[in-house]
Amino acid sequence: MKHTDVPIVVTQPFKVSRNRLWEAITQVTQLTQWFFENIEAFEPQVGFKTQFRVQVEDRIFTHLWEIIEVVxxxxxxxxxxxxxxxxxxxxxxxxxxxEVNLILRLTTKVVADFPDTVSEFTRESCIGGWQYFIQERLPAYLKQ
Structure with a gap:
């Protein structure tokens, strides 16, 4: 993924309350059910930082997240x-x-290039990953 790429946008309609959808995307106990199971901490507050590891084959991806905006x-x-x-x-x-639904819109904007040599950083992989989480995992979780 390159900083010159058009942002990735994935959308999904939901027939749930705004509060239910908000909690699903901001409460650690819910995020671990549909997003990444090893998120240890998460708070929807500007400045909050968290990190967690994901292993794919022999590669480690330590995710470093910082919340920069909350409405x-x-x-x-x-x-x-x-x-x-x-x-x-x-x-x-x-x-x-x-209309009668809520739409969750996920946007990913790259501001500094990720390495071409890592398959998880291709645009296709990123789109596929977001479609999996937003269009499959989250709807399945919210139907429970």
Whole structure:
């Protein structure tokens, strides 16, 4: 993923309350159910930082997140980086009202290039990962 790429945008409609959707994307006990199970701490507060490791085959990805914007019940933005690799991005979850549904819009904007040599950092991999989380895992979790 490169800083010159168009931001990645993934959307998904939900028929749940705004509060239910907000809690699913901001409470650690819920994030671990559909997003990353090893998130140890998370608070939807500007300046909050957390980190956790994900291993894929023989590679480690220590996620470094810092919350940079919170509009309660509407939007949360993270600065998203990795300890082991160069690159920097911003990820925004935004809840939008649309007719009888809520739409969750996820936007990823790269601000510093990630390495081409790591398959997880291709644009296709990023799109596929976000579609999996936002369009499959989160809806399945919220239907429980």
């Amino acid at each position: 309660p019940q509407h939007k949360i933005t993270y600065n998203w980086r990795y300890q082991e690799y160069p690159g920097d991005s911003f990820v925004t979850f935004e809840i939008i009202e649309h």
